[in-house]
Amino acid sequence: MTVLSARALNRATLARQYLLERTGAPVREAVAHLCGLQAQEPQEPFTGLWSRLHAFTPDRLDRALTGRHVVRTHLMRRTVHLVTGDDALAWRSRHDAMLRQRVLATYRRELAGIDPGEVAAAGRAVMADHRPRTMTELVREVQDRRPGPPRRALGELLVAALVPMAQLPPRGLWQTKAGVRNLPLATWLGREPDPLPDGADDPVGQQLVRRYLAAYGPAASADIRAWSGLAGLPAAVEALRDELVVFRDERGRKLLDLPDAPRPSPETPAPVRFLPAFDNAILGYHDRGRVIDEAHLGLSVAGLRAVLVDGRVAATWTTHERRLRVTPLRPLFSREREAVGEEAGNLAAFLDQDIDEVEFTAPAATVG
Template identity: 80%
Template structure:
């Protein structure tokens, strides 16, 4: 079985994440191909799409959000993702049990004795008037019947697990600060979420198979542990077994079996990789169990701490931030003169895009 080293896996990831070459595709198509963008920080997807697509402007994503083509909703790993309306409707039921399990496991003691189906029915009844509500307003409406759990716990259970919700615009619009107002997906999109077909969880699991294909198209080659880490779902190995005949397999240097689509791009490890600026919590890093194809072990903490990353030669080599009209890049390793020049050029382009009054770019000294 062919062994793929970290650099080969890196170039495959960059190609599929539109980070090797920016893609000339509409916003909705980019969001669909990427299987969504992590979006708990509302402004971050704008940078993620700018780094991946040609001629991207913030108004394109704003239009997709207000036009109900893409939505902000809890999905993979119980985190807020920006996904297409079609994917939200098709995938939500497959994620329901995971979402419930993650909330109830986190707050097991606080939720003792709470009937989840009864609470969900009460929440749906409150939202039946089609009026967007904050989490606090939804909790207020059911609090008399469930006075025991802390308000935050009850709210998270309703909004992030029991009722498929969309976070309404203006939340997530360009340079807009807005609190979260929730509305059921079915009301916002005018269609119920797709029910799970017969066979889900068995070897036939059709929704799981589609998820695996989509994941591999955007993240492969990958191990089943990577698929689980990205999705948060535990039942996908059955789907993988059902579709093994249509997949090709490799091994990484750790000996893990990697799955892939036969015709997916796997560029040469020698393919040049441009500098790219990633937003906080980008799935190009977080979408794997083994993240070594993109980031060194010493820097893994950065990927979950909300620090924005800079890819140099395809790997996380610096972090970046904006403050006091300055875009600052902080290297994590020594950068060559040519690398510093490339980072500076891309940083200036990003500063222009961000349109936040940034009038200076500073690359700090290399780490000691």
């Protein structure tokens, strides 16, 4: 069985995430290929797409959101993702049980004894007038019908688990600050989410596995589970065995992949790329070692934005007082620092937030 080095896995990830070479794909097509972008921080997907798409401009994503081609909704791992409308409708029912379980586990004490079916019915009745509501407004009207648990817990259960919701624009539009207004996906997109099929077959799970491998593979079953939050995909993986190829990584883990998916040479040059907070190129794996060193794993869940140098997380970045600040996590060679500075300048021009300086901060050290 072929063993793939960490560097080979890194280059495969970069290629499939459009981080090795930017793509000319339309926004909707790119979001679909990436299986969505994590988007609980509303402005972060703009940087994620800028780093992946040729000549990306913010109005392209704005039009996709207002045109209902892409939508903000709770999905994988119970986090807000930016996904295509088609994927939101196709995948939501497959995630329902996980979403419900995670909310009930988080608010175990507050939600003890409630009947999720009754709460869901009350929520749908409130939203039947097709009027967008904040979570607070929805909970208030539901509790007018039936007193319930604390508002925060009830609100999370309703909007993140029981009633498939879209977060409507202007939330998520370029440089726009707007609160969350919810509307059922079925109302916003014009049809109900696809129901789960009866029987043992799991075509939705199989599609998720294929789509995940196309954007993240080669990967282990544990990686698929970490990305999706779903524990029930082994049967889907098993059903696809005959159409997948198998590798091992340097630790002996079995990795699955699509036969014709790109696996570039480990020696393929990788350009500097700036990633937004919570980017799935890092978070989309159980074993994130192909992209980030173990010593820095905490950065990936702390909301820090990462800079890839030679395909790996080598710095963090932020904007502050008209400066784009880059903080290296290791000494940078002169050529690396120059490349980071050049791409930082490009990003500053894209962000257009009166940024007039790129600044390297400690512990930046240049060698060579």
